[in-house]
Amino acid sequence: MNEAKPKSGANADVAALPFEAALKELEAIVARLERGDVALEESIDIYTRGEALKARCDTLLKQAEARIEKITLGADGKPAGVTALDDDR
Numbered sequence: 001m002n003e004a005k006p007k008s009g010a011n012a013d014v015a016a017l018p019f020e021a022a023l024k025e026l027e028a029i030v031a032r033l034e035r036g037d038v039a040l041e042e043s044i045d046i047y048t049r050g051e052a053l054k055a056r057c058d059t060l061l062k063q064a065e066a067r068i069e070k071i072t073l074g075a076d077g078k079p080a081g082v083t084a085l086d087d088d089r
Contacts, residue, residue: 010045011048014052014055014056015056017053019056022053022056022057023053023057025049026054026057029046029047029049029053030050033047
């Protein structure tokens, strides 16, 4: 899978974060930026980290989606679509 890599050493830890931790930190960054009380240089730094966190969340969601879906086959044996993994119909 093509996972986004952080661009700087300061964000290297993002690649190891579980989804919930990455999302929580991303939400905190968004809240700080929306308040507008962050210095310009710090805003740039935390925005960059936010981009890395968003990419991590996107990657983990796509991985989860791939695990949850399974391919269904039509009568001719060709793929006909996907269903939820726990759908036993």
